[in-house]
Amino acid sequence: MNTAFVVRETAGQWIADVVAAVHATGLRAELVTQPLEPAEQAQLTELVDGFVVVDDVRDAEAVAEAIRARTARPAGVVTAAEGIIASVARAAELLGVARCPASVFTVTHNKFAVRQVLAAAGLPGPRCALISAESEAASVASAVGLPAIVKPVNGAASNLVRTVSTVDELAAAYRLLAERLPLSEDARYHRLIGGGPSPIDPVKVFLVEGLLRGPEYAVDVLVRDGVAEPVAVVEKPLIDERKFELGMVCPPLELSEEDTERLFAAATAAALALGLDNTCAHVELIDDAELGPAVVEVNAGRPAGGAQPVLLKLATGIDVVAEAVSLALGTPPPARGAGLPVPVGYLIFYAEGAGRLVRVDGTDEVADLPEVLEVVTIVRPGQLLTDDQEIYAVNVLAAGFADTEDLAALHAEAAKLIRFELEES
Template structure:
């Protein structure tokens, strides 16, 4: 195989922790990794060049035709091993570029529609899967009618959101109207460009995520996440991760793998719903990260499906430590049409936890203090940080700034006590933005 044929091209739009994981996975699989990026500052370009085997600069990272053309230029017209990204807003762009280059694995139209949470709700309902009542809202004057349709309490969220950005739980019509007004005010100012771009709908048109929002009836029950590999029409769940400690913003603070109190029967019910859901979206030859609540009335119910990418933050490390499965290696192998990688042999069989420390609001990161003291705790296995000094952090979304992997706990109370101990030691220093 020539050099081009063993090169995966990785699209990135902004700095991201996942990029090094993808490059490392490609190298582990015997592939080269070339980064496709918009123009960046000289020091950032040097960092990318030190990470990957090549760097390809492009004017518009969202233009699939331009991406495909830039890759053709880099390969001399030869077909690459694959094209991929874990940046959610350009997953469909990468898939379309792969199609244009003759190496498409999961249809771009499937991934584009999966980015629309309302469309996903419709598809799951048509497949006979449980789900909350849901509706779109675009005007505060619609709050009463939507509340009657969906029921209260409810959750209001961006139609294409991720990382719990601007998700609000509302318990009255007035709160619903206020949440809609808040999203209408804040999303046009959001630094994440996804909220400024049209979202494809099932009729061939689009929704404006700055003014059309999703309202869903509130689910009640324990929450889990499941990562899935889909190969030639077969979906295989890799691991169930428990989310026993969640704060008032719906940010997960601590996770456990495997879940400590989940029976085999409930685990089977959860994975069954997850498998049926990803297949209902026509996902294939890719990976997906799925969030589930085992609702006290409806049973296992999909919260969201992140199609075409592995779990975010550093949670892939939690899954790898316990199961030996590297979700980023699975991701790259699926995009390149390679066999599934063999799990690592050095897995840890006891329950493992991930403790997540978030920045205290928004600002520019100055430093993270206290990590040496955390490493001295006997339960700590490793620490992964996903941010670096100078980076601008938001208090409106999940930013897995510090991830502490632990063992030696026996129940949720002990995991919560560990979380309290860790958060007393860690201090994330921010400076306000000008």
């Protein structure tokens, strides 16, 4: 039986889902990983058919060499770990099983480069600029306009995203990111960013974008042999002051067919303009009052994060994880089912403060609420949680709500039941 290799950087909920999708294609699944603690290896042994251990999973040559030592012709190499998608694609190139060029993913993990590509393709988006020193705040504010959003150039999960309204606030945001990012445990912030004319140091140079105004949406896009297919529109009606997502709905409660098509067109155009093929992308948009649907994020090479794949499967019958694995391996598309006949809600709950997670309580009580379909806890004991970053700790899928106000009330009710115990790190 042929073997597909699943590459992981750190522990993640996605590993079990991707391995299950690989097995569903009839292939074996071996995990490529850095050295594991015995307890974690014992847990993963129940999921995978073997291990390939390398010192650094971000080293494409080392990953390819280790896989080649196991088999001359792997069925494919796949990951859903945000920080290593480009290097895994490069390993696939070295092994002769690439489905999308690694260079494409290198560009898509550089948010400034993405802005430039989309603008060159004539797609609307916010004005943007890089800021590399606190002293540049005034000139960058003049170029981009205020209010604005400040974010890491290669960030994810809304990590250290800040909204600023004045030059002084922009300078303060620069100082904050320059202070905090070097302390991050996330390896992506400790290596240079490619994809542009010159490498960018992610702990010294940040992206500033003009603030868009309008409702927020997400569209997962599947691209197979040059044809882009949008899965569904997910509405984000509940967002807090940190820009963290609290609640989503699929399909949106009130969205015309015309507006749905406009969002689909913007998302698929962005995926194709970036050169994505035989892969997927999670595209986030704001339907700006002046620009119309404008792409704000393109997370390429993986489906939506957290329990959003569960949301999409409940709402549409499409398993985006299985679709992504099929695209990465070149296997036949998976069978699709039917979605529920009513909108499905997705509620997200975050720990407050920062520290190592000891335990989460209250999820059983939330599961007993009449509207709740499923509760998915993503985080694990010992994991470092911080309210600088949008870490989807507890995820609740629900149905039977009447409107956004009803969904917000359900979120408030569940929030009273869920309790996180953190230990200072």
